[in-house]
Amino acid sequence: MHNYFSSAFKLGILGGGQLGKMMLYDTRKYDIQTYVVDPNPEAPCKIACNHFEKGDLMDFDTVVNFGRKVDLLTFEIETVNVEALEQLEKEGKKVFPSAETLRKIQDKGVQKEFYKANDIPTAQFVKYETKAELTEAIIRKERQFPFVWKSTTGGYDGKGVRVIKEQEDLIPVEEVPCIVEEMIRFKNELAVIVARSVSGEVKTYPVVEMEFHPEANQVEYVICPARIEAKVAQKAREVATKVSRTFEHVGLLAVELFQTQDDEILVNEVAPRPHNSGHYSIEASFTNQFEQHLRAILDLPLGNTDSKVGGVMVNLVGDENHEGNVYYQNIEKIMQMDGVTPHIYGKKQTRPFRKMGHVTIVNKDLSEARKIAEKVKNEIKVISRD
Amino acid sequence: MHNYFSSAFKLGILGGGQLGKMMLYDTRKYDIQTYVVDPNPEAPCKIACNHFEKGDLMDFDTVVNFGRKVDLLTFEIETVNVEALEQLEKEGKKVFPSAETLRKIQDKGVQKEFYKANDIPTAQFVKYETKAELTEAIIRKERQFPFVWKSTTGGYDGKGVRVIKEQEDLIPVEEVPCIVEEMIRFKNELAVIVARSVSGEVKTYPVVEMEFHPEANQVEYVICPARIEAKVAQKAREVATKVSRTFEHVGLLAVELFQTQDDEILVNEVAPRPHNSGHYSIEASFTNQFEQHLRAILDLPLGNTDSKVGGVMVNLVGDENHEGNVYYQNIEKIMQMDGVTPHIYGKKQTRPFRKMGHVTIVNKDLSEARKIAEKVKNEIKVISRD
Numbered sequence: 170m171h172n173y174f175s176s177a178f179k180l181g182i183l184g185g186g187q188l189g190k191m192m193l194y195d196t197r198k199y200d201i202q203t204y205v206v207d208p209n210p211e212a213p214c215k216i217a218c219n220h221f222e223k224g225d226l227m228d229f230d231t232v233v234n235f236g237r238k239v240d241l242l243t244f245e246i247e248t249v250n251v252e253a254l255e256q257l258e259k260e261g262k263k264v265f266p267s268a269e270t271l272r273k274i275q276d277k278g279v280q281k282e283f284y285k286a287n288d289i290p291t292a293q294f295v296k297y298e299t300k301a302e303l304t305e306a307i308i309r310k311e312r313q314f315p316f317v318w319k320s321t322t323g324g325y326d327g328k329g330v331r332v333i334k335e336q337e338d339l340i341p342v343e344e345v346p347c348i349v350e351e352m353i354r355f356k357n358e359l360a361v362i363v364a365r366s367v368s369g370e371v372k373t374y375p376v377v378e379m380e381f382h383p384e385a386n387q388v389e390y391v392i393c394p395a396r397i398e399a400k401v402a403q404k405a406r407e408v409a410t411k412v413s414r415t416f417e418h419v420g421l422l423a424v425e426l427f428q429t430q431d432d433e434i435l436v437n438e439v440a441p442r443p444h445n446s447g448h449y450s451i452e453a454s455f456t457n458q459f460e461q462h463l464r465a466i467l468d469l470p471l472g473n474t475d476s477k478v479g480g481v482m483v484n485l486v487g488d489e490n491h492e493g494n495v496y497y498q499n500i501e502k503i504m505q506m507d508g509v510t511p512h513i514y515g516k517k518q519t520r521p522f523r524k525m526g527h528v529t530i531v532n533k534d535l536s537e538a539r540k541i542a543e544k545v546k547n548e549i550k551v552i553s554r555d
Numbered sequence: 556m557h558n559y560f561s562s563a564f565k566l567g568i569l570g571g572g573q574l575g576k577m578m579l580y581d582t583r584k585y586d587i588q589t590y591v592v593d594p595n596p597e598a599p600c601k602i603a604c605n606h607f608e609k610g611d612l613m614d615f616d617t618v619v620n621f622g623r624k625v626d627l628l629t630f631e632i633e634t635v636n637v638e639a640l641e642q643l644e645k646e647g648k649k650v651f652p653s654a655e656t657l658r659k660i661q662d663k664g665v666q667k668e669f670y671k672a673n674d675i676p677t678a679q680f681v682k683y684e685t686k687a688e689l690t691e692a693i694i695r696k697e698r699q700f701p702f703v704w705k706s707t708t709g710g711y712d713g714k715g716v717r718v719i720k721e722q723e724d725l726i727p728v729e730e731v732p733c734i735v736e737e738m739i740r741f742k743n744e745l746a747v748i749v750a751r752s753v754s755g756e757v758k759t760y761p762v763v764e765m766e767f768h769p770e771a772n773q774v775e776y777v778i779c780p781a782r783i784e785a786k787v788a789q790k791a792r793e794v795a796t797k798v799s800r801t802f803e804h805v806g807l808l809a810v811e812l813f814q815t816q817d818d819e820i821l822v823n824e825v826a827p828r829p830h831n832s833g834h835y836s837i838e839a840s841f842t843n844q845f846e847q848h849l850r851a852i853l854d855l856p857l858g859n860t861d862s863k864v865g866g867v868m869v870n871l872v873g874d875e876n877h878e879g880n881v882y883y884q885n886i887e888k889i890m891q892m893d894g895v896t897p898h899i900y901g902k903k904q905t906r907p908f909r910k911m912g913h914v915t916i917v918n919k920d921l922s923e924a925r926k927i928a929e930k931v932k933n934e935i936k937v938i939s940r941d
Contacts, residue, residue, distance in 0.1 A: 174883040174899045194580050197603060200901040216605050217583060455838075455894050455917065470891040477863040477917070497560040505856040508841050513560045515586040531841065531863070 173199050173467055180204065180463075181239030183226050184246035185212030187514040187524070188443050191451070192245060193217040195460040199467075206235045213515045229253045236262055243420060243466050245442055247275050248323055265367065265419040265466040266441045273416060274441050278321040278348050284436055287415045290408065291436045292427070294350045296321070300342060303349060307336070317350040318342060353435060355427040359395055360446040361409035363422045364461045367468035371413060372461075373406045374454070374474045377446050379425075384489075390542055391482040392535070393449045401432055408434045416441075421462040423447060445484065445527070452510055452529045453480030478508075479535030481542040485511070485526040485551050487519035493553030495519040497526075503545045508532050511549075525551050559585050559853055566590070566849075567625030569612050570632035571598030573900040573910070574829050577837070578631060579603040581846040585853075592621045599901045615639045622648055629806060629852050631828055633661050634709055651753065651805040651852040652827045659802060660827050664707040664734050670822055673801045676794065677822045678813070680736045682707070686728060689735060693722070703736040704728060739821060741813040745781055746832040747795035749808045750847045753854035757799060758847075759792045760840070760860045763832050765811075770875075776928055777868040778921070779835045787818055794820045802827075807848040809833060831870065831913070838896055838915045839866030864894075865921030867928040871897070871912035871937050873905035879939030881905040883912075889931045894918050897935075911937050 178201050182189045185207025193214060196203050203218040208225050215221045220238075224231040226246070232253030236242045241263040242254070254268035273283050284291040295312070297303040306312040314336075320329035320343060332352070333339055358381065362374040378395035379388050395402060409424040416422065416439075423444030425437040447458035456464070456472025464471050485497070495517060503509050513526040528545050532538035564587050568575045571593025579600060582589050589604040594611050601607045606624075610617040612632065618639030622628045627649040628640070640654035659669050670677040681698070683689040692698040700722075706715035706729060718738070719725055744767065748760040764781035765774050781788060795810040802808065802825075809830030811823040833844035842850070842858025850857050871883070881903060889895050899912040914931050918924035 174886055174897075175881050175903070190583065194583065197576065197580065197901075198896065198898045200899040217603070219602050452841075456896075460896070464890070469887055472890070472896075473893050477919075495561055500560055501855055504850070504858070507859050510584065510842075510846070510858075511560075512584045513586040515583075517561070533863075 173201055173469070175200065178202065179239040179241075181206075181235060181242045182214070182218070183232065183235070183242065183244035183249045185209065185214035185218075185221065186245060187213050187512075187526075189214040189245035190217050190514065191448075191512075192443060192459040192462060195457070195463055198460070199463065201463075204235070204239050206231065211517070216515070226250065229256075233257060236264070241265065241466060243442075243462070244271075247271060247441055251275060266422075267417070267419065270416050270418050271441060274439055276321050277319050277438065278346065280438065281348055283416075284412075289412055289415065289436055290434060292317075292350045292353050294348045296346070296348050298346050300339075300344045300347070303347060304339070307339075312349060315352050317352055319348050319350065321346045321348060353427045353429060355429055356432070357395065357397060357428040358437070359397070359405050359426040359428055359434075360391075360444070361405050361424045361426065362444060362447045362450075362458055362461075362474075363409050363413035363418070363424060364465045364471050364474070365413045365418055365420070365422070366465040366471055367419055370471050371410055372471045372474045373409055374447065374450065374458070375476060376402045376405045377449065379446060388445055388484055389546070390539075391446050391449055392539060393453060393476060393480045393482075394535070396535075397428065398432075401428060401434070404432075404434050408436065412436060412439060420466045421447070421458055445482075445524075448512070448527050449480035449482040449529055449531075450476075451512075452508075452531045453478055478531045478533050479538045481530045481535075481538045483528045483530070483542050483546050484524060485513075485528060485549065487521050487523040487525055487551045489521040491551070491553040492520050493518065495525060496552050496554035498550040498552055499548045502548050503528065506530075506541050506544060508538065509541065509545060519551050519553050559587055559855070561586065564588065564627075565625040567592075567622060567628040568600070568604070569618065569621070569628065569630035569635045571595065571600035571604075571607065572631060573599050573912075575600040575631040576603050576900065577834075577898075578829060578845040578848060581843070581849055584846070585849065587849075590621070590625050592617065597903070602901070612636065615642075619643060622650070627651065627852060629828075629848070630657075633657060633827055637661060652808075653803070653805065656802050656804050657827060660825055662707050663705050663824065664732065666824065667734055669802075670798075675798055675801065675822055676820060678703075678736045678739050680734045682732070682734050684732050686725075686730045686733070689733060690725070693725075698735060701738050703738055705734050705736065707732045707734060739813045739815060741815055742818075743781065743783060743814040744823070745783070745791050745812040745814055745820075746777075746830070747791050747810045747812065748830060748833045748836075748844055748847075748860075749795050749799035749804070749810060750851045750857050750860070751799050751804055751806070751808070752851045752857055753805055756857050757796055758857045758860045759795055760833065760836065760844070761862060762788045762791045763835065765832060774831055774870055775932070776925075777832050777835055778925060779839060779862060779866045779868075780921070782921075783814065784818075787814060787820070790818075790820050794822065798822060798825060806851045807833070807844055831868075831910075834898070834913050835866035835868040835915055835917075836862075837898075838894075838917045839864055864917045864919050865924045867916045867921075867924045869914045869916070869928050869931055870910060871899075871914060871935065873907050873909040873911055873937050875907040877937070877939040878906050879904065881911060882938050882940035884936040884938055885934045888934050889914065892916075892927050892930060894924065895927065895931060905937050905939055
């Protein structure tokens with residue numbers, strides 16, 4: 170067994186964004202050497218890893234050459250070159266989550282087919298290879314409004330997902346392969362983070378409840394635990410566990426779920442990595458999601474996923490009317506509030522709805538945390554100021 | 556007011572050890588540019604800051620030149636050149652804690668005189684400029700055994716402090732100025748961390764209880780909250796607050812205290828920085844000590860000092876029979892236990908009693924955390940293995 174605690178072990182991370190940056194904090198607890206590659210030479214991870222390099226994550230040679238430098242490879246974004254991961258695995262390199270698992274998740278069409286084939290409950294869908302195919306289906310009345318349109322690849326932070334209510338909504342839609350899903354009239358959007366280690370130990374985090382910003386299609390509040398019935402929470406954790414096991418996923422898997430009007434649980438989609446819906450865990454959980462991901466991929470025992478206190482997470486996104494050098498207006502005011510911790514990702518430029526950071530609010534009383542979260546949301550603004 | 560949240564602000568830290576390293580994690584939440592100087596080119600901070608340089612912290616020019624590069628200067632070790640801090644303050648540089656405060660603390664003789672002058676309860680003491688002076692006092696029977704000998708400067712982690720029970724114990728004592736204190740027959744050794752911001756806002760952490768290793772004179776367990784009566788805890792927090800205010804200290808001040816047999820509170824000594832006795836706060840507190848230190852010196856609102864859960868901290872010190880490349884035996888075993896988080900400082904070489912890391916055990920039930928801490932202590936060993 171490797172000795173992760175004496176500086177010799179080299180962990181590589183594909184992607185240098187905020188998820189990688191927060192994961193790097195926890196590598197410091199373990200004293201692992203860290204390598205990061207990202208196309209952006211000023212990526213948030215740059216200041217927090219041992220070795221940073223600039224490179225295209227979709228380029229085969231870049232990923233293979235990077236992977237050969239490390240003992241174990243993981244990623245913080247799923248748009249990476251899978252053929253390169255397969256090549257590295259052939260060479261005997263440990264890659265977690267595996268290339269095979271990532272292949273099943275990276276393309277949303279393949280992901281949905283996988284749910285269908287494995288009897289995992291999910292919304293009805295149809296795949297279209299081109300925008301023209303979709304348009305024809307509408308003309309032939311095979312497809313009714315409203316529906317949810319999703320690009321099969323590259324979707325992130327609300328990009329690549331649209332609610333289509335009428336013909337005009339399709340005009341800005343990209344010319345890419347897509348899936349179209351029925352609109353679920355859900356009671357709640359939920360998420361469960363599942364940790365599964367190399368040895369197959371599995372633990373789920375409590376169910377969280379997500380509230381989306383109505384315009385930006387980005388999560389506005391994440392609330393842990395979700396304010397739902399225990400039996401619904403139990404079912405959500407069971408479904409999420411099944412998804413993780415069926416993918417034979419190693420590491421963290423964030424499973425986004427719908428709770429339907431009749432309390433069915435449907436899988437919306439998954440992310441094979443630490444996830445925005447788990448940021449609350451830094452302050453609220455016994456073991457935060459980033460430490461848990463490391464435990465899982467290093468095949469260490471998984472930590473306690475329970476919460477110490479109630480947690481609410483607010484995303485800090487760029488104000489829709491501002492673009493330029495970022496300024497966090499009133500951040501001092503929110504820091505006066507009880508149990509409030511801001512996390513700033515270190516991006517210098519703000520843009521409308523760009524994820525710039527998040528704020529966690531913890532409290533022994535969850536409803537109190539939720540109230541404070543609303544005050545936080547009303548007070549802080551991510552604007553530009555030169 | 557400075558904008559600490561948009562990457563432009565430069566924080567300098569004198570000293571690159573584990574305290575600095577843990578402080579750096581929290582600077583990442585705020586996105587501050589960080590500069591560190593330390594004599595050891597492989598100091599733990601090196602991998603966690605933006606700009607690292609090798610330099611002697613007692614050298615006037617090194618400290619002045621380093622300080623001129625940053626907007627605000629703090630330290631994680633108190634053996635730094637104070638004249639250099641005074642020079643920087645003259646030039647208008649912000650230095651927190653201030654040179655004036657550090658002068659009163661750095662020399663334990665001066666520190667004790669300060670307590671006396673300000674009516675702060677502390678053990679009786681006598682200062683001796685040389686070892687010969689002390690020996691003469693013993694010969695003249697002015698000084699009885701046992702007593703506590705402390706070097707006036709440079710004491711750290713049990714170095715520079717000795718319990719002298721008989722004449723022979725004095726043989727290995729260094730030829731340096733010292734203070735000699737009466738031995739306090741205490742019920743408990745306690746500590747209180749006080750945060751005081753630039754604007755003078757003050758908050759105290761709950762009282763912690765310290766158990767020392769009988770041979771190494773290093774803390775073995777730190778338990779929060781201390782298992783003492785509420786009125787004793789209240790008194791301890793009041794005394795600590797008085798100490799912080801009297802020093803006009805800015806930042807974190809760790810106040811080590813004795814609870815005497817008749818429940819008096821005596822100040823043992825202070826450390827003007829984050830402290831080993833506050834490491835539990837990373838997992839247990841609403842605001843950890845490192846974040847709180849940053850809030851204090853940046854003049855941000857102080858965070859909630861309450862605990863979310865009970866916490867016990869175990870120091871990981873080098874086994875007394877081992878020296879060489881470090882190996883953390885059974886670390887995987889302790890990670891199976893509930894609520895256990897190891898922190899490894901990244902020192903490659905172990906030596907008898909060297910501080911190599913710590914483990915925090917948190918639990919809603921403090922007595923359960925204490926039991927698990929004992930299991931941790933019995934299981935893990937810091938040894939060498941080549």
